[in-house]
Amino acid sequence: xxxxxxxxxxxxxxxxxxxxxxxxxxxxxxxxxxxxxxxxxxxxxxxxxxxxxxxxxxxxxxxxxxxxxxxxxxxxxxxxxxxxxxxxxxxxxxxxxxxxxxxxxxxxxxxxxxxxxxxxxxxxxxxxxxxxxxxxxxxxxxxxxxxxxxxxxxxxxxxxxxxxxxxxxxxxxxxxxxxxxxxxxxxxxxxxxxxxxxxxxxxxxxxxxxxxxxxxxxxxxxxxxxxxxxxxxxxxxxxxxxx
Amino acid sequence: xxxxxxxxxxxxxxxxxxxxxxxxxxxxxxxxxxxxxxxxxxxxxxxxxxxxxxxxxxxxxxxxxxxxxxxxxxxxxxxxxxxxxxxxxxxxxxxxxxxxxxxxxxxxxxxxxxxxxxxxxxxxxxxxxxxxxxxxxxxxxxxxxxxxxxxxxxxxxxxxxxxxxxxxxxxxxxxxxxxxxxxxxxxxxxxxxxxxxxxxxxxxxxxxxxxxxxxxxxxxxxxxxxxxxxxxxxxxxxxxxxxxxxxxxxxx
Numbered sequence: 001x002x003x004x005x006x007x008x009x010x011x012x013x014x015x016x017x018x019x020x021x022x023x024x025x026x027x028x029x030x031x032x033x034x035x036x037x038x039x040x041x042x043x044x045x046x047x048x049x050x051x052x053x054x055x056x057x058x059x060x061x062x063x064x065x066x067x068x069x070x071x072x073x074x075x076x077x078x079x080x081x082x083x084x085x086x087x088x089x090x091x092x093x094x095x096x097x098x099x100x101x102x103x104x105x106x107x108x109x110x111x112x113x114x115x116x117x118x119x120x121x122x123x124x125x126x127x128x129x130x131x132x133x134x135x136x137x138x139x140x141x142x143x144x145x146x147x148x149x150x151x152x153x154x155x156x157x158x159x160x161x162x163x164x165x166x167x168x169x170x171x172x173x174x175x176x177x178x179x180x181x182x183x184x185x186x187x188x189x190x191x192x193x194x195x196x197x198x199x200x201x202x203x204x205x206x207x208x209x210x211x212x213x214x215x216x217x218x219x220x221x222x223x224x225x226x227x228x229x230x231x232x233x234x235x236x237x238x239x240x241x242x243x
Numbered sequence: 244x245x246x247x248x249x250x251x252x253x254x255x256x257x258x259x260x261x262x263x264x265x266x267x268x269x270x271x272x273x274x275x276x277x278x279x280x281x282x283x284x285x286x287x288x289x290x291x292x293x294x295x296x297x298x299x300x301x302x303x304x305x306x307x308x309x310x311x312x313x314x315x316x317x318x319x320x321x322x323x324x325x326x327x328x329x330x331x332x333x334x335x336x337x338x339x340x341x342x343x344x345x346x347x348x349x350x351x352x353x354x355x356x357x358x359x360x361x362x363x364x365x366x367x368x369x370x371x372x373x374x375x376x377x378x379x380x381x382x383x384x385x386x387x388x389x390x391x392x393x394x395x396x397x398x399x400x401x402x403x404x405x406x407x408x409x410x411x412x413x414x415x416x417x418x419x420x421x422x423x424x425x426x427x428x429x430x431x432x433x434x435x436x437x438x439x440x441x442x443x444x445x446x447x448x449x450x451x452x453x454x455x456x457x458x459x460x461x462x463x464x465x466x467x468x469x470x471x472x473x474x475x476x477x478x479x480x481x482x483x484x485x486x487x488x489x490x491x492x493x494x495x
Contacts, residue, residue: 018411019437100408131408132379160407160429161345161378182407182431185463186456209431210470213463220459 005229009039009211010236011069011126011155011181011203014058017045022207024062031065034211037233039204040240042069042096042126049073049101053083060090067242069096069126074110075103084117093240094124096155099139100131106139115147124151124239126179130159137165144173151239152176153201157183170195177239180231181205185217197227201236244479246277247486248461250373250402250428250450253282253302253310254295263454265302269309271458275465278483280453281311281339281373281490288346292316292324296331303336311490313341313373318354318361325360332368338490340365341402343375345382351390362394371398371489376413377406377429384409388416391423398489400424400448410434417442424489426450428464435471444477448485 009031014022022044031039041062042048047055052071059068070087072080074097084095095118099106106127118125129137137158144152152175158166159182166183167190170176178195180188181203192200202218204211218231236242254262262285263271272280282302287295292315299312314331316324331337340361344350351358365372376387384405391399404425405413417425418441425442427435428450438447451464468481487494 019414019441020433156407160403184456185459205431208433210433210466213432213466213470216466217459217463220462 006233007034007036007202008233008236008242009036009204009206010153010201010240011179012039012041012206013044013208014041014062015044015047015055017048020044020207024058024066027206028063028065030206030211034215036204036211038065038067038242040067040069040093040236040242043071048098049103052076056083056087056092060087060092067240068092069094071096071098071102072114073102074108074114077110081113081117084114084121088121092123093242094126096126098128099134100128103134105134106136107142115143115150119147119150122241124153126153126155128156129154130156130162130182132162137162137169141169141172141176144176148175150175153179153239155179156181156205157187159183163187167191167194170199177201177235179203180218181209181214185221188218189221192221192223192227192231197223197230198235200231201239202232245483246275246449246465247483247490248272248277248280248451248453249400249426249448249486250452251280251282252285252452252454253299254285254287254454257285257455263457265305267457268454269306271453271461272309274458275461277461279309279311279492281313281486282454283313283341283373284315285455287315288343290317293327296327296337300331300334300336307336311338312336313339315341315343316361317347318342318357319349321357324357325364328361328364332364332370337370339370340372342372343382344386345375345378348381350381350386352386358390359393362390362397365398366394366396369491371400371424373400373402373426375403376401377403377409384413384416388413388420388423391416391420395422398422398424400426400489402426402450403429404434404438404447405430410437414438414441417446424448424485427467428452430467432467432470432472435468436473439471439473439477439481444473444480445485447481448489449482
């Protein structure tokens, strides 16, 4: 597996959601087993939708190796903006939104204040993508057009059956990035070839997916050294401004 | 460990791109130590089912110990679809029926009577009926699972075990409906552990979509199952035992 590179996981999850659960100690244990230097995690389940303050606190109280994609439900209005400001002051590195779970369309007006705040904080924004209607990949493309200075990350890369929109979406706007955590290798290869390795972020989707599965999938692509380094580490460091 | 892949596609091309030919397909199976594969069409979902069914049978005749063809028909054609099904299933080389209702542009409820006839035919021939699932508006997991209630004597397989967004109901439906099975082609290790825990290892079948892309896809999908933390007995059922039983394969 990919042991010669520094590896930063751009998309892990902490908390509980249906059959999935991950505590920080277990994530750190798995990171150690597979040589993951750092991970950027986001809340899940109720801590994504209702108890987002608790979810953000869970992330912001983790050790230095885990950075926070924080969230706030756009339906919370001013309370959401206050929460993001609080998180910024505590060291959050980006905004995560899940339109399907949080119940909005990415282009709805209620999202605008959050995106403006992310712009002001110089944060990237990861959207969950792939769930039909709310989490349409092309809705995120629309936002990327409207906010050209913001880096948007397509979380889960359109998984499952919007995967075929991703290569075209990446070609449409330069500020859209692929989180490969749930993406099959042929699509990763296509996007790496078509849009460049600097647009692809290694993610694990732990605890839904697994480090060995995603790392082996990347190994099988036989990427050149600089491309691997970009995907496994450099891109996420650059976009999220990690140390 | 013996592995039977319950979900593959062997066809000439798809959206203008050539797919794996038979030799490369078999080489991919060898590389990933897969013994047998259920082979489905892709182009046959757009029409001319008879020609594509015959092509699959021809592939299987060259390597009958490894390739197991599934027939497809277009239920929008009514009785003609049922006749084509009878024609194919009268040849024992066919061991199952495959539908992709999203690509074939029907919801089962739109073609209810024909679908009931098809399910009855499947039950008479004791072959599983395999559906793509997890994609609205024609192939939600609920739409496909409903067929198991329509025809309790037929064996229905959720071809993606809920895929991305329907894993939780797929697990419960496969648990609750005796004739409903789940093929986790797409769901990840955390999902597969849940499917096995909820539905039981006897209701989950390995499948990969191999052929849609080359061997790395097959390797990836094997990893999804191998990293799910299943015990050896459950793993053996998922990888081989359940497929052998549904396909009525002779013990080797």
